[in-house]
Amino acid sequence: MESAADRRAFLDLPFRAYGNLPAWRAPLRFERAAQIDPRRNPALAQMPHDLLLAWRGTQAVGRIAVFINPAHLARHNDQTGHFGFLDTLQEDEETISALMGAAEAWLRQRGMRRIAGPFNFSVNEECGLLVDGFDTPPVMMMLHGRPDYAPSLERAGYSKAMDMFAYMIRMGETYEPPGIASRLIEGFERDPRLRIRNLDSRNYENEINQILDIFDDAWSDNWGFVPFGKAEITHMAKELKPLISPDHLWIGLIDEEPACFALVLPDIFEAAEGLNGRLLPFGWVQFLHRLKVAGTTTARIPLAGMRRKFHKTRRGVQTMAATCSMTLAAQHARGVRNIEASWILETNTNLINIISLFDAPKYKTYRIYGKPL
Incomplete structure (x- = not known):
């Protein structure tokens, strides 16, 4: 992330991507900004991380965060790095593939042997890709998205690690x-x-x-x-x-x-x-x-x-x-x-x-x- 304008584009992308989805609920922008700021998020301050944008011409069309969580490594010792904040402007397997490839390369360069996610930024925060239940809105600190993400990830070589349920x-x-x-x-x-x-x-x-x-x-x-x-x-x-x-x-x-x-x-x-x-x-x-x-x-x-x-x-x-x-x-x-x-x-x-x-x-x-x- 090179500039304040890039950071704004990163934060704004979900609003552009999902604003027309009937079940999406807009999070508070100031809270989202604090979440990706290590000065205001003490958990993130401990993590090597990068925030990446995919561009098509002058338009940001996708985003992802990639990071290493020292608390996870201390607990599990599994050389696993994580990704999160995966969003694309529209159904776009090419962009998802490019974002995941960039995240994978970033983690390999830092000695990781596995990637898992999405986590925003840990298992104790928002996490998990919605795969069932798109017709109802999310509640606070839960994620929303589109059905195309899961098959795109699976075609990129990703497989299920764990499912998590929400009950009403x-x-x-x-x-x-x-x-x-x-x-x-x-x-x-x-x-x-x-x-x-x-x-x-x-x-x-x-x-x-x-x-x-x-x-x-x-x-x-x-x-x-x-x-x-x-x-x-x-x-x-x-x-x-x-x-x-x-x-x-x-x-x-x-x-x-x-x-x-x-x-x-x-x-x-x-x-x-x-x-x-x-x-x-x-x-x-x-x-x-x-x-x-x-x-x-x-x-x-x-x-x-x-x-x-x-x-x-x-x-x-x-x-x-x-x-x-x-x-x-x-x-x-x-x-x-x-x-x-x-x-x-x-x-x-x-x-x-x-x-x-x-x-x-x-x-x-x-x-x-x-x-x-």
């Missing part, structure tokens, strides 16, 4: 936990050793540290896991604070030990609909009214987990079910009717089983692709 919990005008979930919750309520509490806003940073410690333990055996770094946790806590009220975070305790949690966030994409990603000069008024006054009807659970020692235990399952149900009930009281649980690895049967308790259908599939170099 539709609550209707009244909320009652479904049958099996209801019985688990009844067991939870009878057990004096179990309880749930919500976020203690006075102790906000410690609360975020606590749930991410649970998350790191819960997910540590999962495919592709990379723990949150200290700088990332601090950054995440700061970024999420304006969105989180006490009833957005619920923690389940077993014998007073924090055992599990569920974090739900309002759908920023819904609040920003129709603003084309811009809050200035007057879009911020509409955005804040939708977010803080009217409220969104859609939310997302981006983080949830239970400590491994409680997996497959009666008290663990009861507490996780009750924590999820309390999360849903609190959001229903706010006017939320649809909550996406995402993303969930296809191999994460424990969490899939919990989600299934709430009659939530799988409605989108995201795929990570890989290729030897």
